[in-house]
Amino acid sequence: MDNIGMKWKMTLCVAVAAAVLVGCGKKEEEPVAPVAPSVQPPAQSKPASPPPAKPAVPTPNLPKSGGFTAIPAPVPTGDEVQQATQLEAAYMANPDFTKRVETIYKISDLGTAAALTSLGRIFHTEKDPDLRIEVVDSLFDFDELDDRKVAILTAAAGADQPKEVRESAIDALGDLEPKFALPILQSLLSDPDEEIRDQAKDQIELLQAEQALQKP
Numbered sequence: 001m002d003n004i005g006m007k008w009k010m011t012l013c014v015a016v017a018a019a020v021l022v023g024c025g026k027k028e029e030e031p032v033a034p035v036a037p038s039v040q041p042p043a044q045s046k047p048a049s050p051p052p053a054k055p056a057v058p059t060p061n062l063p064k065s066g067g068f069t070a071i072p073a074p075v076p077t078g079d080e081v082q083q084a085t086q087l088e089a090a091y092m093a094n095p096d097f098t099k100r101v102e103t104i105y106k107i108s109d110l111g112t113a114a115a116l117t118s119l120g121r122i123f124h125t126e127k128d129p130d131l132r133i134e135v136v137d138s139l140f141d142f143d144e145l146d147d148r149k150v151a152i153l154t155a156a157a158g159a160d161q162p163k164e165v166r167e168s169a170i171d172a173l174g175d176l177e178p179k180f181a182l183p184i185l186q187s188l189l190s191d192p193d194e195e196i197r198d199q200a201k202d203q204i205e206l207l208q209a210e211q212a213l214q215k216p
Helices: 003-025 078-093 097-110 113-125 129-141 146-156 163-173 178-190 194-214
Strands: none
Touching: 078 097, 078 113, 097 113, 097 129, 113 129, 113 146, 129 146, 129 163, 146 163, 146 178, 163 178, 163 194, 178 194
8 A cells, every 4th residue: 555545544543533532522411300390288277266165154043924923922930830730730639529620720820821731731631521611711810821721722612522611612712812712713603503603603793893993
C-alpha cells in the first residue's frame, strides 16, 4: 500500500475514534418523573360541643283548678281522737239502750271531726234501727263539718235502710248546705217508695227557697 492510502486510513480511524469518545462522554439524561402536586389532608373539624345544660328549675306544686278554693278538712288532734275513741269504746261495751243513747250524744257534744268518725263507725256497726236514728239525729249538734256529716247521711238514706232511718236522714239533710244535700235528695226522687220521694221533694224545695233568699 502506498503512503497516501495509509495516511487516509489512519485519518479515518482517528475520526471514528474521536466520534466514539465524544459520544461516550455524553450521559443520557434520565427522565424526570412528574411531581404530583402535594395534597394536604382535609382538616378534621372538631364536633361541636353541646350547649351547657340549664340548671333544673323546680316546678311549684300548684293547686288544681276546680272553680273554687278548696278548704282542707280539719285534722283531728290526738286529744280529740282519744276522747272520741274512749266514748266509742264505752258505747260498744255497754249494751243498755239508754246508756248507748247517752253516749251517742256525749260523742256529738265533742263537735269534732274525730267525733263524726266515731259516730260513723257506730252507725255502720249498730243493728238497732232506733239507735241508728239517734246517731242521725245527733248530727244536728254539729254546726259545721257538713262534708263529713254527708257521708253518714248518704248511708242512712240508702235503700237498704229501714224506712224510719231513711226519713230521719232526709230531715237531717235539710240541715246541710245545699251543695252537699241536693245531690242526695235529687237521687231519691226516683225512689220506689212514694213517701220517700215526696219527702225528698219537700226538702229540695226548702233548700232551693233558702238559696234564693241568700242571693244578693
